Amino acid sequence: MTSRQLALNVLQRRCPLEERFHTVAMTLPDLRNPDHLALFLDFDGTLVAIASHPDEVRLDPKTRDALAQLNEVLTGALAIITGREIAAVDRFLEPLRLSIAGVHGLMRRNAQGKTYESAFDSRLPAAIERAVFPLLAKHPGLLVERKYGALALHYRAHPELEQASIEAMESAVGELAATEIKRGKMVVEVKAIGGNKGAAVADFLKEEPFVGRRPVFAGDDATDEDAFAVVNARGGVSIKVGPGATTARFRAAGTEEFLEWLRRLPAQLAG
Ligand SMILES: [Mg+2]
Incomplete structure (x- = not known):
């Protein structure tokens, strides 16, 4: 046994499965206990590959199906946290309608369907x-x-x-x-000014069905770091999609690898 394997074994014996997330990086987490999890997902670069024009991204029907199943398994504790407007994401998800924070948290539609919009200077x-x-x-x-x-x-x-x-x-x-x-x-x-992705995650976590759950957030870009910080501070699971410096604790190599993991997640959580 190499010293690295030994160290890993020691680590694994010391930490229960759920706690091991904090010490492992460059991999995707093994999530269980859907009743205790709240899932937050960025849209562009995370659920869809980035295209040359924002209107040209394509949501794979398999991804939409996985989101619908996850929303069910998590009893609604799933939200999209995006820089786009809520209506823009709705169009891609149709007929699925999820909780969404849009424009980096300037607008938010919660699980009860209520929409909040931060006011801004009319000029x-x-x-x-x-x-x-x-x-x-x-x-x-x-x-x-x-x-x-x-x-x-x-x-x-x-x-x-x-x-x-x-x-x-x-x-x-x-x-x-x-x-x-x-x-x-x-x-x-x-x-x-009036919100960021981290504040949006924190706002969802104050409400049903998210309240009291352990947050999981995945995103690919600089604006997602606000959400990673909130999730890390709450002992949650932060996942960076693709390369680049990050404070996230886990990483997917890219959108494709992340989506493969996401599509397996409903069955894994249900099982
Ligand atoms: Mg993104």
Whole structure:
């Protein structure tokens, strides 16, 4: 037996199965006890592979089926935590309707179907438009995603415009108080301050059927780190999808590996 195997054996004897999550990384967790778990999932890059245009992502019907089964096994303690608007995710999930936090927590629809929206400065949309207009006029290939209380600039088609995109967004933030910049994969966004993915997870955990359960969160991008922090602080299970620095305790190599794990999860939890 190698010293590494020995160390692992010692570790496993010392820790009950559920506690081993904290000490193992670079792998996906072995989850049990659905009554004690609440599952939170990012959408883009986690449930669907990222596409060149946000409208072009495709939710595999097998993933939709797995989400429906998980929602049942977890008696509704499943929520999508996304940067998109709630309605945009609803369209992909149809006919499935889940609890969702949208625009990085600016809006949230809970398990009872009640929707909460953070208020924001009414001058915000016009201020952002003014700031990005010169850049868009010059580079029509940049993609704008207008959302409730936010505007995202996608530079996937023009990676060389990253710095110019960030500068345009900084100028928008400079014009108005209570706004912040969110950076993601090939996207920079200005949004009203009023929530983040971690706060959204914490809000769900105050309500039925999430309350008292151990949170599990999976996400692929920088904005998911807020949720990893909340989940880690509560002894939950944090899963980073794909490469990159993270505070998550587990990792899937990429979207495909994560989805394979997710599709096996309903049977595993039910069994
Ligand atoms: Mg994502």
